[in-house]
Amino acid sequence: MILEEMTMGEFEEGLTLTKTILVPFGSVEEHGYHLPLSTDTIQAYEVGKAAAKVVPLFIAPPVHYGCCRSTSCHPGTISISTNTLENLMKDIVHSLYSQGLRTFIILTGHAGGTHKMALVNAGEDLITELLDIKLAVLTEYDLACSEGREIIETVGDAHAGEIETSRIMFLYPDLVKGTSQREFPNFPPGIIVRDKRKFWPNGVWGDPTKATPEKGRRINELVVMKLIEYIGMLESFTER
Numbered sequence: 001m002i003l004e005e006m007t008m009g010e011f012e013e014g015l016t017l018t019k020t021i022l023v024p025f026g027s028v029e030e031h032g033y034h035l036p037l038s039t040d041t042i043q044a045y046e047v048g049k050a051a052a053k054v055v056p057l058f059i060a061p062p063v064h065y066g067c068c069r070s071t072s073c074h075p076g077t078i079s080i081s082t083n084t085l086e087n088l089m090k091d092i093v094h095s096l097y098s099q100g101l102r103t104f105i106i107l108t109g110h111a112g113g114t115h116k117m118a119l120v121n122a123g124e125d126l127i128t129e130l131l132d133i134k135l136a137v138l139t140e141y142d143l144a145c146s147e148g149r150e151i152i153e154t155v156g157d158a159h160a161g162e163i164e165t166s167r168i169m170f171l172y173p174d175l176v177k178g179t180s181q182r183e184f185p186n187f188p189p190g191i192i193v194r195d196k197r198k199f200w201p202n203g204v205w206g207d208p209t210k211a212t213p214e215k216g217r218r219i220n221e222l223v224v225m226k227l228i229e230y231i232g233m234l235e236s237f238t239e240r
């Protein structure tokens, strides 16, 4: 059940089937010269929609903006603060809660450390504020990495590389503009640098030349299966 396509009546009816909702979080972030800025959002939203075809599940409209640090100097990246991100997630969950939803899967396509931390922080606040909810924060990219380990050839592939390029080639081939070269950033360990792009010129972390739509299809399928497993696990989860 895709929230942004539903009517008031359909939403009401949907609540009799499930009180579980997946909220996709993404980013507006450079993904090399060949992938769209919405790459992270697309991946989280699309696996959510695919899961909702199999199990009763609401899918919230995606939150396109995220907190991006290492790509902040690259053209096209639009980043919001961790404060804004935390408040955004909390407001959305509170509002969904008032509408009757009780189980929340926060699925982020963007895997930046500070971004993930903000979502977990918001989650910690929410479970103390709303005592009858269940909430999980999952990183879609981590699921792709672990589930796709037999498929992925590039060691350390992380951003706009083999994994993400394969997946967008499968999901939205028209949005893939050629390819980019294999690249890994060379940030000095521990030092927070001002000009991030100097240490990561083309914004690729991995090897997009190894990408194929077939790899993307298989990784996607595995992620959807794992996601469905997580949803079942969270729904039946009890701390008592």
Ligand SMILES: [Zn+2]
Pocket (backbone or CB within 6 Å): 031, 039, 040, 109, 110, 111, 159, 160, 164
């Ligand atoms: Zn990404």
